[in-house]
Structure formats: structure tokens, C-alpha cells
Amino acid sequence: MPDHRPQTMLDRGAFWTPVPDWSTATLDGNGWSARVVPNLHRLLVSGNLETALANLAPDTPSIGLWQISEGNIQALRIGRDRMLLTSVDPLAAEPGWNAEGYAVSLADDAYCTLELQGPKLRSLLEEMTFVDLEGESSSAATLVCGQLALLHSTADKQVWVHVETPLATFIWHWLERR
Amino acid sequence: MQLFSCPFCGPRDETEFTFGGEAGKIRPEPAPEVSAEDWSKYLHRVGNPRGATSEIWVHQTCGEYFLMERDTVSHVVSTTNALRKS
Ligand SMILES: [Zn+2]
Numbered sequence: 001m002p003d004h005r006p007q008t009m010l011d012r013g014a015f016w017t018p019v020p021d022w023s024t025a026t027l028d029g030n031g032w033s034a035r036v037v038p039n040l041h042r043l044l045v046s047g048n049l050e051t052a053l054a055n056l057a058p059d060t061p062s063i064g065l066w067q068i069s070e071g072n073i074q075a076l077r078i079g080r081d082r083m084l085l086t087s088v089d090p091l092a093a094e095p096g097w098n099a100e101g102y103a104v105s106l107a108d109d110a111y112c113t114l115e116l117q118g119p120k121l122r123s124l125l126e127e128m129t130f131v132d133l134e135g136e137s138s139s140a141a142t143l144v145c146g147q148l149a150l151l152h153s154t155a156d157k158q159v160w161v162h163v164e165t166p167l168a169t170f171i172w173h174w175l176e177r178r
Numbered sequence: 179m180q181l182f183s184c185p186f187c188g189p190r191d192e193t194e195f196t197f198g199g200e201a202g203k204i205r206p207e208p209a210p211e212v213s214a215e216d217w218s219k220y221l222h223r224v225g226n227p228r229g230a231t232s233e234i235w236v237h238q239t240c241g242e243y244f245l246m247e248r249d250t251v252s253h254v255v256s257t258t259n260a261l262r263k264s
Contacts, residue, residue, distance in 0.1 A: 079240035139187040141239035
């Protein structure tokens with residue numbers, strides 16, 4: 001009699017969308033390209049943002065939607081009392097509650113940052129989000145490919161899209177299939 | 179697509195917002211003394227007015243809860259106001 005019992009446990013490894021190797025992944029579309037910004041340090045800050053910013057990254061402007069953030073530190077405004085700080089070098093911060101009225105969480109790997117650029121960036125973005133880029137919104141948070149993301153510029157025809165790490169795979173595959 | 183105005187972010191597409199409930203409902207307290215009928219009334223009975231209404235909405239992308247005055251017939255939003263002072 002044939003043995004119909006499975007020889008191994010069900011392999012669910014192939015069920016999930018494969019995650020690209022972010023250290024080498026690049027995409028070249030028609031008039032745009034994409035890559036992941038490597039090795040950024042990240043802090044999530046809640047509470048008194050003015051004081052937090054003065055302590056953690058003095059003279060760094062709060063960046064809203066589509067605004068240009070240049071330099072090695074980005075203070076990306078999520079909401080009225082919440083922001084994501086990204087930096088090339090780690091910022092000197094004690095995780096936890098600060099008596100001056102704000103809380104800091106280490107978020108180095110919690111987010112992934114996609115860099116998109118090129119002459120046809122604008123028409124790509126118009127497919128990725130409904131938001132009015134010229135709306136001068138104080139918050140960089142919006143929906144990108146239907147997912148919660150922070151969207152801002154870093155130079156002319158170049159944007160960074162910060163998403164929670166697991167969502168980066170989804171957005172990457174969205175871009176691959178565009 | 180309709181635009182709603184978040185008190186913090188400004189005008190955004192309706193898809194970024196979620197209805198949070200009818201404004202002005204006060205949770206009955208203290209819980210152990212609230213009858214099943216009063217809980218039911220608090221949880222399930224809504225005014226559902228035709229015309230002007232006050233509602234709590236949430237802007238999902240920034241996390242802001244706010245008060246929205248709108249018209250359920252014309253869909254015109256008259257005001258949106260932050261729920262906190264600062
Ligand atoms: Zn908002």
C-alpha cells in the first residue's frame with residue numbers, strides 16, 4: 001500500500017514573498033531608479049519634540065511632507081508629538097523616558113528607507129500616493145502604495161520613503177511589477 | 179475623492195482617515211454599577227442624524243484624533259478641530 005503521509009512538515013518558507021538582499025538590491029525603471037539607503041540609525045521620539053530635538057540634534061529642522069531634508073540627520077515629523085530621527089552616525093540618546101518630557105525608542109532596524117530618484121520620479125510618485133505633494137503638510141506621514149510611510153525629498157528629483165521594515169519588501173515588489 | 183482636513187497635517191485624502199465615533203458620548207461610570215441596558219445604550223445607540231452632525235475622526239497616518247462637524251446629507255465638512263489645546 002502506498003504511504004500517503006507527508007515525508008516532512010509542510011514547508012511554509014516558500015509561502016512568503018522573498019526579501020531582497022538590501023545591500024545589493026537596485027531597480028532601474030523607465031526614468032527612475034530605486035535602492036535602499038544602508039546603515040541609517042533611527043530613533044522614534046514622542047512627547048516634547050522641541051526639547052528632544054534641541055538635546056539630540058540641535059538646529060535640525062522638522063521635516064514635513066515633500067520638504068527637502070539635506071545633511072546627515074533627518075527629523076521627520078510623524079504627528080503632533082511624534083517623530084522619527086534618522087542619522088548617518090548614531091545620536092547620543094538614552095532610550096526610555098527623559099525627565100524633560102519626551103521618550104526615545106531605538107528603532108535602527110524597525111524601518112527601512114527606500115531612495116527613489118530620476119527624471120520621471122514625479123509620475124512614479126503619482127502612482128504610489130494620492131497625497132498632494134505641494135500641500136505643505138507639517139507631517140511627512142502618508143500612504144505610499146497603500147501603506148503607512150514617511151515621504152520627503154533629499155534633493156531635486158530624489159525622495160526617501162521610510163516604511164516599517166516588513167513593508168519594504170511589499171513596496172519593492174510593487175516597484176518591480178510597475 | 180473627498181478631502182478631510184487634519185488639524186495637524188492639513189487637507190488629506192479621505193482614505194487616510196477612520197471614523198472614531200459620535201462626538202459627545204460619555205462613558206458611564208463606575209463600571210460595576212452600570213446596568214447591561216446602559217452599557218448597551220452607550221455602545222450601540224447612536225443618534226445617526228440626517229444633516230448636521232459632530233463626530234470624532236482619526237487621521238491614521240499621524241495618529242491625531244479630532245472633532246469633525248459635517249453634514250450627513252451634503253457631505254460638506256464645516257470644521258475640524260483638535261481635541262487638545264497645545
Ligand atoms: Zn494628521
